[in-house]
Structure formats: C-alpha cells, structure tokens
Amino acid sequence: MEGSVVVVEQLTKRFGHVWALAGLDLEVRQGTVVGLLGPNGAGKTTTVRILATLLAPDSGRATVAGFDVVRDAEALRSAIGLAGQFAAVDENLTGLENLEMVGRLYHLPKAEARRRARDVLERFGLASASGRTARTYSGGMRRRLDLGASLVGRPQVLFLDEPTTGLDPRSRLGLWEIIRELVQDGTSLLLTTQYLEEADRLADRIAVIDGGKVIAEGTADELKSRVGGEVLELRVADRAEVARAAGAVIGLGPGGAQVDNASGDITLPVGSDGPGILAEAVRRLDAEAVILADIQLRRPTLDDVFLTLTGHATEAEPMDGDAERATSGRRSRRRRRERDR
C-alpha cells in the first residue's frame, strides 16, 4: 500500500461477548486526514486504542508508520500522538508544565521540550494561560491543551478520538480551525467522530464504522451522494396521519422515505432539488389535508448516512447541548470501567 502510514487489516477485538471490532480494514495515506465516523459503541475508541498500542488486538494486523502495533509497539510510540476521548491533562500542573512533561517523556532535551511547549501553547491560544494550573481551564481550553500534548513530540501520525465531543459550538469551531491548520503541515491524521459535519469539514476520506466494521468508505461528497444530498424532514401534527403523509411524499426524492411512527417524523432524501421537492411535498400534503407540525430541509447527518447504509438508526447524540453531554460522557465511561472489572 503505497504511501500509507496506517494500515489495518481484518482487525478484531472482543470484550466478553461483544465484538468491539469484527474485521476492520482501514488505511490512512501519508499526509491525509481520515475520519472514522460512527455512532456510540461502533468501535472507534477500540480502533484508536489498538493503533496507539494501549490495547492488543485479538487477531488481524495493524501497522502505524510502518511499525507493527504488537511487535514494534515501543518504536511505534515515538511516531504517534494521541488525544483520547477525554482530555487527559494533569489538573495540578500548569499548561506549560503539562506540555513540558510530555516533551521530556518523548525524550527531548529539557530546553527543546520547553521551547516546543511554548510554541504549542502560543499556537493554540493558551500562551496567556500557560502559567495557570489546568484546573482553572475551561473545557475547551483543556481540549486544546490535550491536543497540544499530542503534538509536542511532532508525531508523524496523529490520533484524535472524538476531539470535539462535549464542547460548546464556539469551542468546536475553534478546534476545527486548529486541526485544519495542523494537517496543512503534512501530519497524517486519523480522527474519530459521531458527526458527519465534522468529518466533512476535516477529513479527506471518511470511513463509516458500525458494529466494529467499516461499512462504507469514500470522500464526504461520495457518501453524501449515496444518501442523496439534502434531506427533507417533516413531522405531522397528528401521529395517526403518519402513514397517509408518508404515502403522499414517498417517491418524491431519489431514495425511499424513513418513517418513525412513534414521533411522527418522516425523513426523505431529496438529492439536489431540495426547494422544488419541499414545495411539491407541501402541495401534496395540503391536498391530503395533513397538518404539519414542522417541515425543513437540512444537510444529511450521520443518521441519514446510517439509515441509508444500514437501514437502522444510530444513537448518535445531537450536536448541541454541551455541558449536559459532557457529564453523561463521563458517566458512560465510568460505566465502562465498571464493566471492565
């Protein structure tokens, strides 16, 4: 595989009865960004942990920067940077001390570690907070510091596991900016995310993962065209009318409609002619005398990709509502740790 910095072949990993990875194939080419897109529990973190040598695979093969994750784990670690799903910064150290420590652990000389730490802090807008303990940092600042820690070693390959999950929209935009700049320097990046939009903005190629397997792979445009461009979403006021409404709009778009009987939601891929189909849908529903609670055109999300690819919905969390999700994330991690025992 010419010019590939990450090569994964038929990787499997089982936890008890759960196949976290069930034969995963993946490739990241030098200097590119691959987005590993999937819902909670799809196997994203497991993949990253195996590639970062935190976890041994059950079977299959994986190399990073040419090093085998099992046989050459030690050498591999000097070639990678990892920012895990939860910011792993030392709250009792200052921003500068955090990064300096990581630099020293990459075995950089003291002065060099300090210089790079300062560079990174500068670049991530943390220079003025560099002397404060990380305990005083906001969630967004911690994430940036954590990301910074994964960069002081100037890694050839970078792994970011859900870098913006739990951030408020503004911090998310800031982080996207940083990540985009970063990959302009030629760092190869494997990024996991639950958001199609995030993968769309940052990744050259996207691998959609479900049940520990890649179920689709391509550029964002390729994936979106498989979904059929934009999505028309409507909700009937009276749930009893869902079937009638669906009957009226089905066949309007290039793909089939998805009907959620419980909520009264109907989702319909509309290709490139969103406004035309929206207008036609409204006319038809009006003719049927179906009363709508809501109707909108929107860009496709992971949910839509999933519906199209698998026929089942995800449990992906909505993109807004930051603080609340941050705590639920922590809770679910605790749950996982408990299961670990």
Added chain:
Amino acid sequence: MSAKLAERTAARPGVIRRIRLAIADGLILTRRNLLHYVRVPTLLVFSTVQPVMFVLLFRFVFGGSIGRALPPGLNYVSYLMPGIFVQTSIFGATATGVGLAEDLGKGIIDRFRSLPMARSAVLAGRTTADLFRNLVVVLLMTSVGYLVGFRFQAGILFAVLAVLLAIGVGWTFSWISATIGLLLKDVESVQAASFVWIFPLTFASSVFVPVDTMPGWLQVWAKADPVSVWANTLRSFTLPGDPQTLNLGSSRLALALQSGLWVAAILAVFVPLAIRAYRRTG
C-alpha cells in the same frame, strides 16, 4: 516508501541507555507527583493532621492508663512514637493506590502508555514520590514527638536507621496499595478497600499497646503481625540499652533481621503483582 515502511523495525537502544532513560522517566513522573503537594498543600496538611491527632489522643487521653501496662522504666511516649511512625507510614501508603486510580480515571495513564517512555516510570514515579512525601511526614511527626516528650535515645545512627525503616515500610506498603489501586481502578473503592486490611494490621499490633495485654487468641495474631515486628524494631532503635530488658522479645539485631525479611517478602510478592496489574490496565 511503503516497502521501506513495511520493513521498518525497532532499533532498540542499548541496555545502559534504556536504564538511563528509565531512571530519567521515573524522575520526571516523581517530580510531577510531588508537584501535586506543592499545588494542593492541603493534601500534605491532611496527611499530617490525622497522625498528629493520633499522637495527641494516645499520648494524653489513653496514655495514662496504657502506660501502667508497660515495663517499669519505660514511659508511654517512648513506646508510642515508634509505633506512630509505622502506623503513619502505612496509612500514608494508601495515597499510592488512590493516586494511581485517579490517574487511570482521568485517562492520564492512557496518555503515558501512548508515549515512548519507560513502562516502569508510572509505578516508579508514583512510589518514589510517595516515599519523599512520607519522609516529610515522618520528620514532621518526629518534631511533634519531641514536643510531647519523645527522644531518640540510642544515638544518631539508630535515629537515622529508625527513620529509614519507617519510610521503608511505607514504600513497601505503597506497592500493596498500588496493586489495589490498579485492580479496583476507582478512587472511592480504593479508599474503602484500603482500610479493610489496614485496620486489623495496625490496630491489632503492638503499635499502641503492649501485646501481652490482649486476649490470648489476639496475641497470636498480634505477635505474628509484621507491623508489630516493625514497631518493636523501631523501639529498639530509639530506646537506650538492651531492648531485651524492655520486653520487646528479641535483640536489636534479631528484630532488624525480621523487619528486613518482612519487607523483602512483601516486596517480592507485590512488586510483580503491581507491575502485572499495570500492564493489564489497557
């Protein structure tokens, strides 16, 4: 490129360099752990308040009546303080497991494990930092002891040996605590679990009271308890003259040997266990 990449294998550094790097990494993490006490001084304050309370409680509240059970010529504070050194060191060692569980929970251990640092550094750094912290606490306890009438009466050499034994015991228990911390992985559980084994070990021993005042069945336990051995050894290092006459059971040398054997035995079991538990945290 790919052909070259695919064939890349690790150029392992030489043994000497690996050892040097391992020591350097261990020291970096020792410094990191010690910085916590600088940043959150209350941590250190709390780890000394409790032992000070124990000293005051036993010296002034229980001391009067316990003192009567002691052999003539031995005052209670001279009996108590060596015991307190051991007890404080063992209680303090719970911080090792709590600290590791905390780092695990925050994902910091994951970060360390993804770095090209020595695998030994996390445990080495943690136990070494706790060794230094315990040294500070023991020296502080010595000062408190001097305020309430305790004196090193066997000379400076034995005074130094006494302090070394106390922190050595603390370090030994750090490895037990590390094993528990890495297995339970959760701060509160580690704290709760620690006291389950620490209480019988320290209180049913010669730390606070002479063993021969206990019922027969308990004496069996208390005499076999290594905590009693260490406390008695420390007494033999701080009291003047021949400890045999002070009813400590054996001579200084015999006690010191027993103490050393216990330390070695516990380390031989728990250092490998802790390392194994660390390897399995992935």
